[in-house]
Amino acid sequence: MPYAVYLILFFPFLxxxxxxxxxxxxxxxxxxxxxxxxxxFVSAAYSFNWLHGRPDTPLGRSYDAVFTRWALAGPFHLNxxxxxxxxxxxxxxxxxxxGFLILVYSTxxxxxxxxxxxxxxxxxxxxxxxxxxxxxDNYIWLLIGWAGVGLTSYLLIGYYFLRPSAVAAARKAFVxxxxxxxxxxxxxxxxxxxxxxxxxxxxxxxxxxQPYDGLIPTVLALFLLVGAVAKxxxxxxxxxxxDAMEGPTPVSALIHAATMVTAGVYLIARSYPIYQQSPFAxxxxxxxxxxxxxxxxxxxxxNNDIKRVLAYSTMSQIAYMFCGVGVAVYSAGMFxxxxxxxxxxxxxxxxxxxxxxxxxxxxxxxxxxLRHKLPFVYWTFLVGVLxxxxxxxxxxxxxxxDVIGAVFGRAQSGDGWDWLVWAxxxxxxxxxxxxxxxxxxxxxxxxxxxxxxxxxxxxxxWSMKAPMLVLSVxxxxxxxxxxxxxxxxxxxxxxxxxxxxxxxxxxxVAQPFSLASMLATLLLTLVGFLxxxxxxxxxxxxxxRVGSLAPAVYRLLYxxxxxxxxYDAAFxxxxxxxxxxxxxxxxxxxxxxxxxxFGVVTRLAGGWLRGAQxxxxxxxxxxxxxxxxxxxxxxxxxxx
Amino acid sequence: xxxxxxxxxxxxxxxxxxxxxxxxxxxxxxxxLIIFMSIExxxxxxxxxxxxxxxxxxxxxxxxxxxxxxxVAAAEVVVGLAxxxxxxxxxxxxxxxxxxEMRG
Numbered sequence: 139m140p141y142a143v144y145l146i147l148f149f150p151f152l153x154x155x156x157x158x159x160x161x162x163x164x165x166x167x168x169x170x171x172x173x174x175x176x177x178x179f180v181s182a183a184y185s186f187n188w189l190h191g192r193p194d195t196p197l198g199r200s201y202d203a204v205f206t207r208w209a210l211a212g213p214f215h216l217n218x219x220x221x222x223x224x225x226x227x228x229x230x231x232x233x234x235x236x237g238f239l240i241l242v243y244s245t246x247x248x249x250x251x252x253x254x255x256x257x258x259x260x261x262x263x264x265x266x267x268x269x270x271x272x273x274x275d276n277y278i279w280l281l282i283g284w285a286g287v288g289l290t291s292y293l294l295i296g297y298y299f300l301r302p303s304a305v306a307a308a309r310k311a312f313v314x315x316x317x318x319x320x321x322x323x324x325x326x327x328x329x330x331x332x333x334x335x336x337x338x339x340x341x342x343x344x345x346x347x348q349p350y351d352g353l354i355p356t357v358l359a360l361f362l363l364v365g366a367v368a369k370x371x372x373x374x375x376x377x378x379x380x381d382a383m384e385g386p387t388p389v390s391a392l393i394h395a396a397t398m399v400t401a402g403v404y405l406i407a408r409s410y411p412i413y414q415q416s417p418f419a420x421x422x423x424x425x426x427x428x429x430x431x432x433x434x435x436x437x438x439x440x441n442n443d444i445k446r447v448l449a450y451s452t453m454s455q456i457a458y459m460f461c462g463v464g465v466a467v468y469s470a471g472m473f474x475x476x477x478x479x480x481x482x483x484x485x486x487x488x489x490x491x492x493x494x495x496x497x498x499x500x501x502x503x504x505x506x507x508l509r510h511k512l513p514f515v516y517w518t519f520l521v522g523v524l525x526x527x528x529x530x531x532x533x534x535x536x537x538x539x540d541v542i543g544a545v546f547g548r549a550q551s552g553d554g555w556d557w558l559v560w561a562x563x564x565x566x567x568x569x570x571x572x573x574x575x576x577x578x579x580x581x582x583x584x585x586x587x588x589x590x591x592x593x594x595x596x597x598x599x600w601s602m603k604a605p606m607l608v609l610s611v612x613x614x615x616x617x618x619x620x621x622x623x624x625x626x627x628x629x630x631x632x633x634x635x636x637x638x639x640x641x642x643x644x645x646x647v648a649q650p651f652s653l654a655s656m657l658a659t660l661l662l663t664l665v666g667f668l669x670x671x672x673x674x675x676x677x678x679x680x681x682x683r684v685g686s687l688a689p690a691v692y693r694l695l696y697x698x699x700x701x702x703x704x705y706d707a708a709f710x711x712x713x714x715x716x717x718x719x720x721x722x723x724x725x726x727x728x729x730x731x732x733x734x735x736f737g738v739v740t741r742l743a744g745g746w747l748r749g750a751q752x753x754x755x756x757x758x759x760x761x762x763x764x765x766x767x768x769x770x771x772x773x774x775x776x777x778x
Numbered sequence: 779x780x781x782x783x784x785x786x787x788x789x790x791x792x793x794x795x796x797x798x799x800x801x802x803x804x805x806x807x808x809x810x811l812i813i814f815m816s817i818e819x820x821x822x823x824x825x826x827x828x829x830x831x832x833x834x835x836x837x838x839x840x841x842x843x844x845x846x847x848x849x850v851a852a853a854e855v856v857v858g859l860a861x862x863x864x865x866x867x868x869x870x871x872x873x874x875x876x877x878x879e880m881r882g
Binding site: 751752753754755756759760763 | 881
């Protein structure tokens with residue numbers, strides 16, 4: 139029964155309404171918040187199963203549930219419609235599944251916080267908006283969901299709204315996301331003007347017959363990319379993501395790691411008929427991706443904030459997904475998206491548990507030796523770390539191998555630039571191993587660097603442990619839906635989506651699985667691990683000495699390449715200065731003088747006219763007489 | 779115009795003379811009561827010309843106007859006298875040239 143699609147959306151909506159409007163007590167909220175998402179997950183699983191039973195053809199595996207006709211204007215019409223196909227079904231499973239686990243975790247993590255009900259209401263609203271985003275069958279509703287997740291992200295980053303830094307971070311995220319929304323809106327306007335419709339079917343059918351490598355698909359793809367880059371925190375609109383860590387940790391796990399930030403990857407995969415028409419736009423995606431992988435990873439090397447290291451790691455991993463979709467192997471990007479949702483949510487939960495134990499301490503320089511105090515967190519975090527660096531037989535290995543292998547295959551038949559992309563991805567894998575194990579060793583190994591924090595550390599409760607346990611299992615076995623060179627269930631499942639509008643350009647030669655690429659990745663990962671092991675576990679050479687080897691480089695990384703400062707100077711400072719100058723010269727010198735001028739003229743005219751008001755009654759009488767004489771004279775002499 | 783037989787001209791000239799007298803009275807006197815009387819004189823001179831035209835044009839319109847003017851004049855006297863009395867009560871003198879609070 140395809141109506142389960144509506145139920146996927148209905149339950150989070152119900153949860154949001156109940157939590158937002160009714161004065162429920164915290165125990166009921168703890169039930170309604172995760173419960174509604176669990177029901178949505180059940181509906182999503184039911185829809186998935188229904189879809190799976192349908193004929194394995196592009197049209198068979200796609201169901202467009204039209205809820206109602208929404209906007210009618212002449213020949214143009216727009217539906218409130220929800221498209222259930224393998225791509226959206228996969229996304230709903232990720233969102234509701236991981237979302238449910240994180241909400242369960244939140245019931246433990248947020249216990250005793252002010253605004254407990256507000257938190258769950260906003261989380262439910264986020265899940266609703268995210269589901270609208272992925273289920274929409276047209277770009278307008280996609281944009282509504284897109285803006286909705288931006289709004290809830292803003293609200294939840296600013297959850298501790300009494301903290302000025304949280305408010306500033308929320309505002310920054312919102313402004314940067316609106317830049318992306320602007321790009322999407324331009325793209326949608328273009329679709330409306332060029333194709334006369336904004337639903338996927340119309341747009342893709344019409345874009346498919348556009349000339350290959352033509353102007354229209356390229357411009358459309360690039361404007362959509364602006365949205366994708368802003369939402370997915372890629373170069374150059376990424377600086378909001380590290381700051382977004384001001385929100386509660388479950389928010390970071392759900393919104394700023396597992397789901398919302400991956401929406402850009404979903405957008406590109408969903409809009410593949412546009413992107414595959416434009417090899418230029420795909421190259422831009424891949425370059426943004428491969429640059430982001432290394433750029434973000436290097437910033438993660440020198441950061442001392444446990445959540446920000448994970449934020450840079452998120453940016454780096456999403457950059458991998460961008461590379462996957464950037465070489466038109468969309469299922470590889472989606473595969474990494476799926477696995478990343480598991481292990482990154484797990485890592486954030488681990489970071490949250492550490493913070494919880496240490497009284498919200500974020501500085502990894504003050505941690506250390508926590509494996510004795512938090513054995514459960516230690517082991518689950520280790521699973522997450524092993525998964526993210528791509529240790530063989532952990533989930534990250536399969537998905538990252540899928541992406542890097544896809545790029546490698548493309549490089550063999552493509553131009554030389556693809557080799558650069560591949561090389562940066564492999565280097566990124568090595569850097570991932572360094573910064574993740576640096577984080578791991580600094581937090582859990584060695585001697586406690588802050589005795590007081592260490593002594594007061596306490597382990598998480600079961601409501602936090604259980605989701606971490608489930609995610610650890612998924613972070614291990616989640617990758618077995620594909621095995622390099624053998625089988626790829628996800629690719630097979632998603633293939634009907636990407637077969638609907640076949641590639642127009644030069645045929646893509648499928649490259650066989652290459653062991654060389656895999657070995658290179660594993661080798662660099664191993665080297666990365668050994669470097670981190672030597673510096674941060676054996677402390678030989680000592681971490682301080684590594685930093686002082688190249689102080690300029692260390693400072694550059696520590697200050698995140700000064701990008702925030704550059705943006706401040708280039709945009710914030712220039713805007714402020716511009717307005718200060720207009721305030722000084724336009725407002726004060728020009729506008730104020732004009733307004734004052736009206737007053738001066740009025741006063742002068744009044745001073746001149748007041749002489750007529752003599753105060754003598756007989757003067758007025760004389761005036762009346764003259765007036766009467768004039769009127770009468772007019773009629774007597776000249777008038778008709 | 780035969781000076782011995784009264785015609786429309788005689789009445790209109792008389793009306794004009796009365797009106798002019800009223801105007802002179804308003805403009806030259808400083809006692810508000812006299813000014814008031816002069817205004818009444820002007821109103822009545824107009825009444826006279828209305829009645830004259832009414833008679834010679836064989837139309838009742840002028841007579842209707844006359845009654846309206848008389849009614850308005852009566853009402854105006856009430857208001858005007860009340861003002862004069864209250865001004866006198868508050869200032870103990872009613873020279874209109876001294877009433878110049880509204881001078882600009």
